[in-house]
Amino acid sequence: MRTNVSNNIYNLIKKDILEGELNFGDKIVEIDxxxxxxxxxTPLREAIKQLEIEGIIERLPNGRLRVMNIDEKKIQEIFEIRIVLENLLFKSIIDNNYDIGILSENLAMTKYHLDFENWEAARKLFFQFNEELYRISNLEFTIKILKHYDFIISKLKRGALKNTDRVLKAFEEHYELYLSLKEKNLEKVEEINRKHLENAKYTIITFLKKEN
Incomplete structure (x- = not known):
C-alpha cells in the first residue's frame, strides 16, 4: 500500500513540474x-528519493531540496543523447519491419487540427507521435532512458511549442520522418531526425533565454 502512495506522490510531483506548479530551481520543502x-x-521521502536518483530533484550541500536547474549546456547534452538513442529506435523499426501505421494516423489527425488552428490539440498529438515511435521500436531499456530525458525537455517544449510557426515546421519534420521510415531509408531518417532535433533544441534554448 505504501508503495502505491509513494508512486502516486512521485507522479504528482512530476505533474506539478510539467504543469508549472514547480519550476526548474524551485525549492521543495517536505513539510509543505x-x-x-x-x-x-515517509512515502513523500520515498518519492523524493526516486526523483533524486533520476536527477529531477537535487539535494543541496545544506540538505535542502530543489527541482534540478536547467541550462543551455544540459539541453545541448540531452539532445545529443536523444539523437544517438533515437537512431537505435529507427534501426530497430526498419530492421524488424515494424508496422508504422499508427504514425500515419497521428499525422492525419495532427493535420486536421492544424488546418482548423486547434493548436492545443495539435501539440498533444506531437507528444503522442514520439510516444508511439518509441513504443513501435520495442526497445525496452532505450525507451526508459529516452523517456527520462524527454520528461525534462517536455516542460520547456510545452512553452516553446506555443510558437505556431514552430508547430507547423515540426509537423513537416514529423511527416518527412514518417515517409523516410516508410521507405526504410535509415540514413535519410537519421539525417531528418538530427535536423528536427537541432531545430527543436534551438527553439527550446531561445525560449529558455526569454524566460530567464
Whole structure:
C-alpha cells in the first residue's frame, strides 16, 4: 500500500513540474508538500528519493531540496543523447519491419487540427507521435532512458511549442520522418531526425533565454 502512495506522490510531483506548479530551481520543502497532499512524510521521502536518483530533484550541500536547474549546456547534452538513442529506435523499426501505421494516423489527425488552428490539440498529438515511435521500436531499456530525458525537455517544449510557426515546421519534420521510415531509408531518417532535433533544441534554448 505504501508503495502505491509513494508512486502516486512521485507522479504528482512530476505533474506539478510539467504543469508549472514547480519550476526548474524551485525549492521543495517536505513539510509543505506533506501538508498540501495531506500525507505522512515517509512515502513523500520515498518519492523524493526516486526523483533524486533520476536527477529531477537535487539535494543541496545544506540538505535542502530543489527541482534540478536547467541550462543551455544540459539541453545541448540531452539532445545529443536523444539523437544517438533515437537512431537505435529507427534501426530497430526498419530492421524488424515494424508496422508504422499508427504514425500515419497521428499525422492525419495532427493535420486536421492544424488546418482548423486547434493548436492545443495539435501539440498533444506531437507528444503522442514520439510516444508511439518509441513504443513501435520495442526497445525496452532505450525507451526508459529516452523517456527520462524527454520528461525534462517536455516542460520547456510545452512553452516553446506555443510558437505556431514552430508547430507547423515540426509537423513537416514529423511527416518527412514518417515517409523516410516508410521507405526504410535509415540514413535519410537519421539525417531528418538530427535536423528536427537541432531545430527543436534551438527553439527550446531561445525560449529558455526569454524566460530567464
Amino acid at each position: 508538500y506533506s501538508n498540501k497532499l495531506n500525507i505522512s512524510r
